Amino acid sequence: MPLIGKPVSRPGRPTLLELTYLPSILKGMWITFRHLFRRKVTMQYPEQTWQMPDNYRGLPALVRDQAERVKCVACFLCEYVCPPKAIHIEAQEIESGVEKGPKVFDINMLRCIMCGYCEEVCPEQAIFLTREYSTVGLSREEMIFPKDKLLQMGGIRGDSIRKWSRLTQDGEGHGAQGAERSAAR
Amino acid sequence: MSDVPGRAATSLPAAGHDEGALDPWLLTTRLADYVAWGRKNSLWPMPMGLACCAIELMAMVAPRYDVARFGAEALRFSPRQADMMIVAGTVTKKMAPAVKRIYDQMPEPKWVIAMGACASSGGMFRSYPVVQGVDEIIPVDVYIPGCPPRPEALIEGIMQVQRLVEERAKAGRRKSLPGAATRPDTRTGS
Numbered sequence: 039m040p041l042i043g044k045p046v047s048r049p050g051r052p053t054l055l056e057l058t059y060l061p062s063i064l065k066g067m068w069i070t071f072r073h074l075f076r077r078k079v080t081m082q083y084p085e086q087t088w089q090m091p092d093n094y095r096g097l098p099a100l101v102r103d104q105a106e107r108v109k110c111v112a113c114f115l116c117e118y119v120c121p122p123k124a125i126h127i128e129a130q131e132i133e134s135g136v137e138k139g140p141k142v143f144d145i146n147m148l149r150c151i152m153c154g155y156c157e158e159v160c161p162e163q164a165i166f167l168t169r170e171y172s173t174v175g176l177s178r179e180e181m182i183f184p185k186d187k188l189l190q191m192g193g194i195r196g197d198s199i200r201k202w203s204r205l206t207q208d209g210e211g212h213g214a215q216g217a218e219r220s221a222a223r
Numbered sequence: 224m225s226d227v228p229g230r231a232a233t234s235l236p237a238a239g240h241d242e243g244a245l246d247p248w249l250l251t252t253r254l255a256d257y258v259a260w261g262r263k264n265s266l267w268p269m270p271m272g273l274a275c276c277a278i279e280l281m282a283m284v285a286p287r288y289d290v291a292r293f294g295a296e297a298l299r300f301s302p303r304q305a306d307m308m309i310v311a312g313t314v315t316k317k318m319a320p321a322v323k324r325i326y327d328q329m330p331e332p333k334w335v336i337a338m339g340a341c342a343s344s345g346g347m348f349r350s351y352p353v354v355q356g357v358d359e360i361i362p363v364d365v366y367i368p369g370c371p372p373r374p375e376a377l378i379e380g381i382m383q384v385q386r387l388v389e390e391r392a393k394a395g396r397r398k399s400l401p402g403a404a405t406r407p408d409t410r411t412g413s
Contacts, residue, residue, distance in 0.1 A: 147368040148340060
């Protein structure tokens with residue numbers, strides 16, 4: 039039967055110099071030494087930070103609209119879609135009568151897997167994933183973020199939805215902009 | 224090192240250099256602070272890599288993030304040589320006795336980082352074979368959210384452990400295992 043391919047060359051008996059391991063050690067040290075003159079790759083983390091892309095998915099947060107109303111209307115879609123069931127919502131009526139709003143909106147950040155389903159499913163564009171990626175906590179209770187903290191993290195993100203002003207001005211008779219704003223708070 | 228927790232004896236009376244006063248350049252500190260300074264800059268981790276979080280754990284040790292800058296690059300695969308256990312990944316009920324045993328074998332003082340959603344709270348695995356947070360079996364000092372967390376977040380966690388080392392040296396007491404009744408959100412299933 040003919041031999042297919044080349045036979046593997048086995049190393050012979052090591053010489054006396056190889057038995058001292060010195061050539062191998064020097065070879066390894068030479069590789070290490072060469073790295074001194076290569077490009078430095080280390081990011082000095084607490085001083086330097088990474089520039090993440092715009093669509094980076096970090097911790098989720100709630101946002102307010104340009105009139106500083108809480109945009110969330112407590113429709114429970116995000117709570118329903120959340121794979122680890124990290125979101126807990128309790129709804130309440132708000133005075134303007136246009137929408138309801140969240141009384142309690144907790145996100146357990148230790149359950150959250152930053153999948154972005156909540157942002158994707160939200161019909162009011164009220165929940166967004168921020169670019170925050172380096173939060174740590176000392177206890178589980180501390181890492182359940184309440185509504186106020188989520189709103190503070192999210193900040194203001196305006197949009198073109200004008201339903202609040204339209205519905206309150208078109209004869210619904212639910213007062214002026216100011217009362218509605220205070221109710222939303 | 225500039226962050227030696229000592230205080231230069233600058234509060235000594237400046238007027239006159241009498242016989243009993245210390246040399247103003249002499250650095251004085253408490254022994255406990257000095258030991259804590261040594262400890263916090265050589266936290267050798269025990270890599271309890273159980274799932275995908277371990278990949279980010281390896282990235283943290285690699286040159287890009289280089290946790291050697293914090294003295295925590297010497298991953299010890301023997302619990303006898305480790306100071307800090309990084310539980311990275313899903314703790315299943317089958318693995319839980321091993322995690323507990325390895326924690327028990329680590330010498331005091333020891334710290335635990337629960338890295339990622341699974342180790343911190345069970346994450347998305349609300350199911351019967353998964354421990355709903357590693358703090359059900361061992362006391363956890365620092366929780367890191369993320370699935371998996373970025374290496375920066377883990378570095379942030381190690382920096383938090385370093386602060387805990389200092390605080391413990393000041394307080395001189397040990398964090399106890401939290402009772403199951405005080406923990407929220409340990410329900411499974413549903």
